[in-house]
Amino acid sequence: MFSKRVFVLPFLILFLSSCNPVTTGVESETYPSRSITGVIPFGPGGGADSIARVISQHTEPILGESIVLQNVEGGAGSIAAYDVHKDPANGYKILFGAENPNLYRTTGISDLSYHDYEPIMLFARTVPVVIVHPDSPFQTLDDLIEQAEADPGKILMATTGPVGTSGVVTSMLGLDFAMVPYKGEGASITGLMGKQIEASIVSLPSAYNYILANKVRVLGIVNDTRLEDFGDWPALGEVAPDYLEHLPWGAYYGAYVKKGTPEPIIEKLRDSFTQAFHTDEFQSFIERSKMISLGLTGDEALAYQTEWESRTNWFLYQSGFAEHPSNYNIPIPRNETQKERKNPFD
Structure with a gap:
């Protein structure tokens, strides 16, 4: 009897696993089948809040589902970042983030960073x-x-x-x-x-x-x-x-999902946000708000993010406000020579 249970159990686990839409791709094919939560790391009225609300209203008709926005304040945006990261990687929670998570690790705010998320699109930067x-x-x-x-x-x-x-x-x-x-x-x-x-x-x-x-x-x-x-x-x-x-230096805004989200879902979100980004209405909003348009996805978004992370962490370290970036495998910015200074974190 015992041997029969041992024999049957792996097949039972395999059967139950096959019913999971995340592992079979069923959810990817039907995504989105319900409303999506958009998490904004700061309060109403800021740059992240404004761009999230405008891009969402133009993305919803393309996706065919609503994006319900929530302002989750505190911890320099880290509370919102955690709120998105703790949920399953299924595309139903989007972080409408600014640049802050690039600096969490070296400043001791959080162990999370944008390396734990997949960029859907970087919309714009600011001065x-x-x-x-x-x-x-x-x-x-x-x-x-x-x-x-x-x-x-x-x-x-x-x-x-x-x-x-x-x-x-x-x-x-x-x-x-x-x-x-x-x-x-x-x-x-x-x-x-x-x-x-x-x-x-x-x-x-x-x-x-x-x-x-x-x-x-x-x-x-x-x-x-x-x-x-x-x-x-x-x-x-x-x-x-x-x-x-x-210089130049400034904040930038983008939409992210938790790393591990199935690629078909990322592609669907990326395509939808790209269409919304190129609407006349959204481009007019960017111009009126005096932002500088980016519209970066995929490898271009990752390259922009990596350069920003590198340059900013190193000058914060030079000023004594951050740990040594190499502790987190953050390279010295290209074509720049950084002067080592005494750091109170060392």
Whole structure:
């Protein structure tokens, strides 16, 4: 009797396994057969939130199912990243992420990174802007930098965490601000308008409508040169040439699924988002929001992501804000010589 059970059990397991739609490809063929959850790592009003909502409304008719968006805030986006990663790799949870997970490991925020996800598409990148209240005594980017150097730790600067736009740029600058935490860029702009803080560094899409309404004032852009589409705002690279080696730099936004998601599902999502990306309506949104269009998929998306991860982690390490990138097999950026500096994490 015992030997019969041993003989039958493997066949029973094989039969039950064959009923699993993930392993047989049935779910891949019928995907999507129900609504998809889209997880946004930050609060309403920020760049990630805005682009997720616009791209989703143009993707839903193509997929034939709704994308139900949820703002899962906290942990510099790591809570949302975990929320997507803990679920099965079946395409029913999409992370509408920004660049932050590239920096989780070296800054000790999470063991997860974008190496644990598959990019569906990288939609666009942004140029960060340094903004103040219209009544601020700081009239130029130079004013802000000089005051921060003369009076370290006094200027109230918003931060969405060490791997958010404000956290990375202030690390790049190597200046000592009094960092005031906010859950997202939208919340930090509200704080700036209410004079709870003196300055903020956010992605241009998050601030653009407030700039047009004269509710905040731009001191400059975090870029190597001025850009024609950004008016007369001075670039950090021209005001402070010492930072040119790190520029241009900025956040980028994309859609991801958990690594291990079946390739047919990835392809279906990639095709649907690509069609939505190329609609006139979405391209108009990108232009109005002053983003820089990417539209990268597959190997191109991975190459862009890898270069960004490499360059940013190494300059954070140089500034003493991250562990040695080689601990996580993050290579030195191509065509750049990095100077080793004493690191408090070593």
